[in-house]
Amino acid sequence: MAYFSIENLSISFGGLKAVNNISFNVEKNEIFSIIGPNGSGKTTIFNLISGIYHPDAGAIHMEGENLVGKSPDRVARKGIARTFQNIELFANATVMDNLMLGRHIHMKTGIFGGAFMFGKRSPAAREEVKHRERVERIIDFLELQSVRDQFVGSLAYGKRKLVEVGRALALEPKVMLMDEPSAGMNTEEKDDLTIWIGDIREDYGVTILLIEHDMNMIMGISDHVFAMNQGEKITLGTPAEVQKHPEVVKAYLGEEVIS
Amino acid sequence: MDMKRDYYEDIELFSSGTILFWTVVLLVALFAAPLILSNYHAYLFNLIMVHVIVAVGLNILVGSTGQIALGHAGFFAIGAYATVLLMTELSIPFFAALIIAAFIAAFFGFILGLPALRLEGPYLAIATLAFGLAIMHIIGHVELFGGRQGLMAPALNIGIPQLGLDWEICSEKGKYYLILSITILMTLFAVNILKTKAGRAFVAIRDSDIAAEVIGINLTIYKTLAFAVSAFYAGVAGGLFAFVLGFFDPFTFHLILSIIFLVMVVVGGLGSVMGSITGAVLITYLMYDLFKNVDEIPVVGDLMVAVSEQWLTVTGMDNFSMIGLGLVMIGIIIFEPLGIFGAWIRVKKYWKTWPF
């Protein structure tokens, strides 16, 4: 069985079949990209995986376990982290606190333990320090040091997207879902991000599902590309194969050229 | 980067020497205050500190977690009644009774938190408001709770009488030290909670519940926890309040009191412990001192009394507390939605960059 797979996944909103009988396998530690025109159902697949939506039919398996029916927080505890297309950060918290929130499932301090955080040697303080060190490494990795203590709401768009990546990484996920991470970034930021996504796979050992509109980025870093349109699969293959597929050229790339 | 950082700095109680210095100054002043306070002012301070405890707890729910709550007089009542009844009916020592009462209030908070999982904004406001009213009416109808006649607080013995350890506090100033110590402790607890896992989870839920869920925060647990924590605070405050008043009846915990609590938090500054304290101090002073004794205000006092007699009801000065409260609230919302604490942060920023 594949490391991560979705099988015959379907969901409709009213009469609209947003995701229609979609299946694919993702191997451990690969970068698996999903492409398709606007409204084709890419984000909906992520929402189904995260447990935000529940499918009408189909299954989602990771390491042999079906994730369908689990609430989003349970899915997170299984080792799946994600970023959002329309940034969902904690705007009135600092970058540090946003990333520390990524450590939530790894921390044990309860309400009483927290209340009694008196002194450096209290269990709560020791746990805080330990996890802050970890988060600091992610801050260094994504070069967020200069905004470490700033409120996320005041950051530029590109930085905020990065903070989301950092927060997802802080979960120490097995699988990371990235929904258009490069949207709104300038070329330089995109180049950095492309390298970091590679590092996240290599150094952190994360399996990555990536939704992107930037074809250069997709073709450069993906192991497999899944193309879809209007909730249905068009094709699945290596970047080179998918790029040549006539329907992809028509449905997706064609539209890119026009717009 | 091989610069070694001490991450404890981030979470230290006193993040700078200046803060530590002023905290010590404030504490010395607070502990020395009874030397010059009149009995009346000791009573007023006690009332203020009790309200500080409520506001600090309520702000965790309203400010940090983003849940509206209009029924905290209910938890306050539970704290007061439970503490007194545990002492008088079951002879439980004061501190144990206070803690048990606070946990009872927290349990009710947890129960009220359950419907809150499905309610938002105005619906949650109505549900919590109904809770506050229900508590008041239930208490009024039960003989054990003293019915409409109310209850008398017993002697404030903070020892353990069963072991022959008696320590009875009779004076206002004695109560002042007791309440001050508990207020400081409860405030420190809140500061710490907000710096650790649960506090961050509360803020996460407020800012984006969807993102909170996908990073593994269980909304059911943390929303009900926020209700329970803030109810716990109100419970502790209620238990102390019983002894500040000495005598209370269901009407003491009227709906208006819930609203006053909420005003304290909004006026002081949502989501900030310092804001809660500022709001509680200011609103309590205005409502229970300044506006109550309008005729003693220099120059305008007599005029206001005349106005009251001429245009408002004959019941007198109570009008001014309500009008004053309304005006403060409107003023804050128009001029400083972040509350007094928000204004203070701005002033501080201004001076930091001045004169550049």
Ligand SMILES: Nc1ncnc2c1ncn2[C@@H]1O[C@H](COP(=O)(O)OP(=O)(O)OP(=O)(O)O)[C@@H](O)[C@H]1O
């Ligand atoms: N909660 C919902 N209720 C109703 N319709 C929805 C809902 N979520 C998604 N849809 C619809 O499902 C379709 C697929 O949406 P989705 O967001 O998955 O597209 P997408 O491929 O991510 O597009 P984009 O590239 O613009 O992000 C769209 O027509 C959208 O309007």
Ligand SMILES: [Mg+2]
């Ligand atoms: Mg999308």
